Amino acid sequence: MALESLVDRIDAVLPQTQCQACDYSACRPYAEAVASGQAPIDRCHPGGQETLESIANLVSVDPSPYLQGVLDQYRPPTTVRVDLDTCVGCVKCIQACPVDAIVGAPKQAHVVISALCTGCNLCIEPCPVDCIEIVPHDGSGSNNDAMREQSRSRYQAKQARMVRANQSKTENYLKAKQLIKRDLLV
Numbered sequence: 001m002a003l004e005s006l007v008d009r010i011d012a013v014l015p016q017t018q019c020q021a022c023d024y025s026a027c028r029p030y031a032e033a034v035a036s037g038q039a040p041i042d043r044c045h046p047g048g049q050e051t052l053e054s055i056a057n058l059v060s061v062d063p064s065p066y067l068q069g070v071l072d073q074y075r076p077p078t079t080v081r082v083d084l085d086t087c088v089g090c091v092k093c094i095q096a097c098p099v100d101a102i103v104g105a106p107k108q109a110h111v112v113i114s115a116l117c118t119g120c121n122l123c124i125e126p127c128p129v130d131c132i133e134i135v136p137h138d139g140s141g142s143n144n145d146a147m148r149e150q151s152r153s154r155y156q157a158k159q160a161r162m163v164r165a166n167q168s169k170t171e172n173y174l175k176a177k178q179l180i181k182r183d184l185l186v
């Protein structure tokens with residue numbers, strides 16, 4: 001199987017929470033590392049036994065030595081909720097959310113859209129007033145095909161937007177530098 005195709009197939013069985021519990025920056029980089037033999041098959045905490053067995057099947061590895069560890073580290077689907085009375089509207093959680101599941105304007109209370117939230121918990125640590133709490137997922141959880149596809153495409157969209165924003169920042173910086181240089185030469 002071509003490496004790219006194997007990456008796609010591994011990525012397809014990952015939960016797409018983008019939680020970084022595998023010590024990779026998102027699901028896709030973990031899929032790439034597994035496909036190239038650089039990462040073991042047991043690092044996906046939210047994936048549990050189902051994901052372990054699917055990856056093992058794709059890379060032709062026996063999953064049984066990994067099973068107990070995966071069961072021990074399994075993290076069931078959750079979502080998060082913002083305490084609206086405590087939120088100071090700093091937008092740090094919006095910046096941290098890999099799938100744009102939080103809405104809110106600066107200095108106003110922020111709200112989590114639970115149907116979009118993957119339960120990655122990446123918004124919790126940046127919150128300066130500790131007003132985001134983990135709650136049980138109210139739906140079928142993140143590890144189903146529809147949710148996976150939604151989370152993957154929202155993650156990709158956010159990544160693309162960040163690349164464009166960084167490019168624009170660099171262009172603005174270079175333009176400003178040229179203007180300063182030109183003014184100094186006049």
Ligand code: SF4
Nearest residue numbers: 019020022026027044
């Ligand atoms: S769901 Fe989390 S732990 Fe699993 S592959 Fe994706 S980023 Fe890694």
Ligand code: SF4
Nearest residue numbers: 097117118120121123
């Ligand atoms: S709201 Fe928080 S827990 Fe939910 S996806 Fe966004 S960063 Fe992750």
Ligand code: SF4
Nearest residue numbers: 087088090091093127
């Ligand atoms: S990081 Fe915390 S305080 Fe800041 S907007 Fe998000 S929930 Fe509100």
